[in-house]
Amino acid sequence: MTVDVDCVVIGAGVVGLAIARALQQSGRDVILLEKERSFGTETSSRNSEVIHAGIYYPPGSLKAELCVRGRDLLYAYCGARGVPHARLGKIIVATTATEVPTLERYLATARTNGADDLEWLDTTRLQAFEPAVHAVCGLLSPSTGIIDSHAYMRALSDDFTMAGGEFIRASPVSSGRVLHGQIELCLADDEATVIKARAVVNSGGLYAPNIAAAIEGFPREHVPCPRYAIGHYYVLAGRSPFRHLVYPVAGNGGLGVHVTLDLSGAARFGPDVRWRDSIDYEFDDSQREAFVEAIRTYYPDMEAKDLRPGYTGIRPKVSGPEEPSHDFYIQNGADYGAAGLINLFGIESPGLTASLAIAERVCALIQAG
Numbered sequence: 069m070t071v072d073v074d075c076v077v078i079g080a081g082v083v084g085l086a087i088a089r090a091l092q093q094s095g096r097d098v099i100l101l102e103k104e105r106s107f108g109t110e111t112s113s114r115n116s117e118v119i120h121a122g123i124y125y126p127p128g129s130l131k132a133e134l135c136v137r138g139r140d141l142l143y144a145y146c147g148a149r150g151v152p153h154a155r156l157g158k159i160i161v162a163t164t165a166t167e168v169p170t171l172e173r174y175l176a177t178a179r180t181n182g183a184d185d186l187e188w189l190d191t192t193r194l195q196a197f198e199p200a201v202h203a204v205c206g207l208l209s210p211s212t213g214i215i216d217s218h219a220y221m222r223a224l225s226d227d228f229t230m231a232g233g234e235f236i237r238a239s240p241v242s243s244g245r246v247l248h249g250q251i252e253l254c255l256a257d258d259e260a261t262v263i264k265a266r267a268v269v270n271s272g273g274l275y276a277p278n279i280a281a282a283i284e285g286f287p288r289e290h291v292p293c294p295r296y297a298i299g300h301y302y303v304l305a306g307r308s309p310f311r312h313l314v315y316p317v318a319g320n321g322g323l324g325v326h327v328t329l330d331l332s333g334a335a336r337f338g339p340d341v342r343w344r345d346s347i348d349y350e351f352d353d354s355q356r357e358a359f360v361e362a363i364r365t366y367y368p369d370m371e372a373k374d375l376r377p378g379y380t381g382i383r384p385k386v387s388g389p390e391e392p393s394h395d396f397y398i399q400n401g402a403d404y405g406a407a408g409l410i411n412l413f414g415i416e417s418p419g420l421t422a423s424l425a426i427a428e429r430v431c432a433l434i435q436a437g
């Protein structure tokens with residue numbers, strides 16, 4: 069069976085859903101293809117569910133720009149659509165005097181990025197805000213929050229289908245071809261469906277580089293090598309002693325083992341950073357002591373027995389452990405002889421926060437093309 073359509077979005081994670089919705093609502097005819105039976109079963113349901121303020125990212129980067137814009141769009145969307153969320157605020161702590169300059173750098177970077185509501189907390193104020201936390205000083209980010217990411221994806225999916233979009237599940241894209249003025253996609257479904265589209269957005273998350281590499285006519289040398297950095301989360305047994313999200317200063321490849329709270333008030337710690345060669349979500353409990361040690365730097369009462377294995381998530385990286393951290397990579401195929409193809413690579417954190425802003429950006433590229 070061969071189908072001709074206007075636009076295809078590959079991947080129903082939070083980013084693909086936001087893009088499909090925005091394109092459909094802008095008057096395009098969109099098919100959303102997902103390899104699984106439901107939306108959001110990969111990275112979009114394996115993260116910290118934090119609405120980031122835009123503090124850490126290098127000024128001028130896509131991460132900085134789209135996080136700040138996306139955060140504002142997301143709070144407005146949650147309000148309008150009744151998506152459960154809470155603007156709890158987050159505190160980044162310096163646990164030693166040597167970490168204080170890092171907090172000062174965050175403050176300056178955040179202001180340049182447009183996250184301009186941060187407050188400096190001295191030891192006394194920090195203690196008043198978070199009595200269980202021990203640190204020299206902290207930075208309060210009042211506009212950091214948490215979101216029910218499943219409810220958010222459900223709302224995006226409903227918007228998309230209500231606007232007339234077609235969401236086809238259990239339809240893995242297995243290969244494709246660049247044609248004149250169209251992109252052809254082959255599905256590994258029972259009908260061996262072939263879809264020809266004027267615009268294709270590859271929002272396959274961890275698999276996006278593999279999808280791009282399987283499109284004949286797209287130059288392989290412009291497909292980044294996928295890298296995987298798994299993060300583990302432990303859940304804290306019993307009542308949470310925290311009122312805010314609490315973060316140490318960021319480490320290599322991640323934001324450090326931090327405290328996040330879910331909407332029921334339960335606390336979880338994570339994610340750590342471990343590099344992997346393949347996509348495997350298995351929970352490895354062997355680093356529990358390392359977790360406890362990392363948490364004790366700011367929460368001295370932490371006991372190993374109070375940690376319960378939670379879940380894991382894998383960061384879709386396109387740079388390795390020894391390389392500088394990469395930016396979001398929104399690649400316009402028109403620059404590489406594949407007009408109509410947009411590839412999204414390396415959409416790691418803050419991709420959930422930035423999802424609506426990424427969608428705006430991708431729509432603008434497609435409308436311009």
Ligand SMILES: Cc1cc2nc3c(=O)[nH]c(=O)nc-3n(C[C@H](O)[C@H](O)[C@H](O)COP(=O)(O)OP(=O)(O)OC[C@H]3O[C@@H](n4cnc5c(N)ncnc54)[C@H](O)[C@@H]3O)c2cc1C
Pocket residue numbers: 078079080081082083084085101102103104107108109110111112113114115116117118119120239240241242271272273274275276279299339380381382383384415416417418419420421422
């Ligand atoms: C540990 C961790 C913590 C994070 N914490 C936060 C946070 O607190 N705040 C924040 O803003 N961001 C956070 N992020 C980042 C955020 O989760 C991601 O940026 C976001 O979920 C990416 O969404 P996506 O739609 O690009 O990818 P995904 O959710 O991975 O979706 C891709 C979809 O494509 C589908 N797919 C793949 N291949 C095919 C194919 N061949 N055919 C059809 N479909 C296909 C997959 O099944 C999947 O559903 C975190 C990420 C990680 C890993």
